[in-house]
Amino acid sequence: MKIKSTSRRRVTLGLMGASVAGILPSMVRAESGYPARPIRVVIGFAAGGGADAVARLICTSMSADLKQPMVIENRPGANGNIAADVVTKATNDGYTILYNTSSLVISPHLYTSLPYDIKRDLLPVAEVAAIPLVLVVSPRLGVKSMQEFVANLKANPRKLNYGSSGTGNITHLSAAEFLRQVGAKASHVPYKSEAPAVTDLLGGHIDFYIGNANTLIPHVADKKLTALAVTSLQRLPSLPDVPTLDQTVAKGLEMVAWSGFMVPKGTPDAVIAKLASTAERVLKTQTLRSRIEETGAMVRWAGTSEYGRILESETDRWGKAVKASGVRPE
Known part of the structure; x- marks a missing residue:
């Protein structure tokens, strides 16, 4: 299935200069006023699961900070691919975002054909948690x-x-x-x-x-x-007496189900920055951190640029793991 690009139409300098002068300020005002209505957060797993529970805690805190609801929409199935496809097809205005898990970087190695491409169709916002x-x-x-x-x-x-x-x-x-x-x-x-x-x-x-x-x-x-x-490099507060793989039989080995936010390609930088800064701010509060830890998860922050690098390295890492496991792409 071919995905049509949803990138913003670029304004060519030198053409209709007067119109451009009128358009750009309105774009700036629109982005600076973001969000002006509820934000849809699409997650690829069923309600009540581990990823869903953490996403709801984070989005509730972000909603209060942004003064707009962040509404969770569960679209389970196909290892998270259904949710990712929904978001890549959405308008790139910041009102539909993806709460993705590490399955996003595993799927390209498991399926011979996907209706979306991570690099082509999505942009990172931030990594926020890990289970x-x-x-x-x-x-x-x-x-x-x-x-x-x-x-x-x-x-x-x-x-x-x-x-x-x-x-x-x-x-x-x-x-x-x-x-x-x-x-x-x-x-x-x-x-x-x-x-x-x-x-x-x-x-x-x-x-x-x-x-x-x-x-x-x-x-x-x-x-x-x-x-x-x-499987984390640090012991869990909820299991303080249980050592890590790194401390016992596999030095340096860490395997966690991390998660973060992504948006459709072409989403304005100002919107991405607003979402990332809001997430960072709420994740610094001890109340939210404690509630996340109570679920068995932990806060794991990475800003936009760093999250982009993590996505690339994790795509490579899990590709090697898929190959080593002998699993054949479907």
């Missing part, structure tokens, strides 16, 4: 540390199995990358979503899983699952 993953095992394995778990994996190649929320999902690729880093092998059991994977792990039908912290922490607290490591 660390947690490596949990079934208590029936009887392991209490990452070192003990890796030794078990190496002594029993491919005999242990791990679940994922779907082939090519970050829960699959993170497990594959972990196994590659420690030099171990295990069997992959893909599920259609996180819920059935966790259910089977609780039932002892699979041995381990690397999934979203906010989903797994309640089961760890109830001692129904054993948390061996978190």
Whole structure:
């Protein structure tokens, strides 16, 4: 499907000078008065999930600061691609923005044809949060540390199995990358979503899983699952006794489901700057930071330029992970 460019029409200097003089001030006034109406925030995952919960907390605070509602629109499906496509087709005036997750940079390596292109059709605003993953095992394995778990994996190649929320999902690729880093092998059991994977792990039908912290922490607290490591470089406040992969068996390895805001290509720089500065301001408040941490996520800030560089490096990184995992693009 061919995407038509939604970039702003450029005004050519030297033609109709008087008209240009009248147009430019009106454009400046329009942008300086942004936002003048509610902002639609499209997210590619269902309401109630980890990414949705964090997005709603951030958007509620930003709404109060901007004095305009930021209305969440859930468009789940296709690993976030449906939501991204909706935003690339929207008017580039700052009133439709994308709350994207790291799936955005994984999708180009999983699908042979996408209706949009990240570089061509979207612009970064800011990275705002990350949901660390947690490596949990079934208590029936009887392991209490990452070192003990890796030794078990190496002594029993491919005999242990791990679940994922779907082939090519970050829960699959993170497990594959972990196994590659420690030099171990295990069997992959893909599920259609996180819920059935966790259910089977609780039932002892699979041995381990690397999934979203906010989903797994309640089961760890109830001692129904054993948390061996978190995938961020820092320990989680909600799991202070659980070490990181970096501290145990995989030095320097970090795998988190990060998220941020993006807008259609051609959105005015002033609008992007307004959204980024507002997000940065509200994320500095301790109340919001604490509420985000309570969900199992954490604030992770990167401004517009830095977020652009992160998107490029993460696209390359997860491309290599997809290739190493053996997943074939659909």
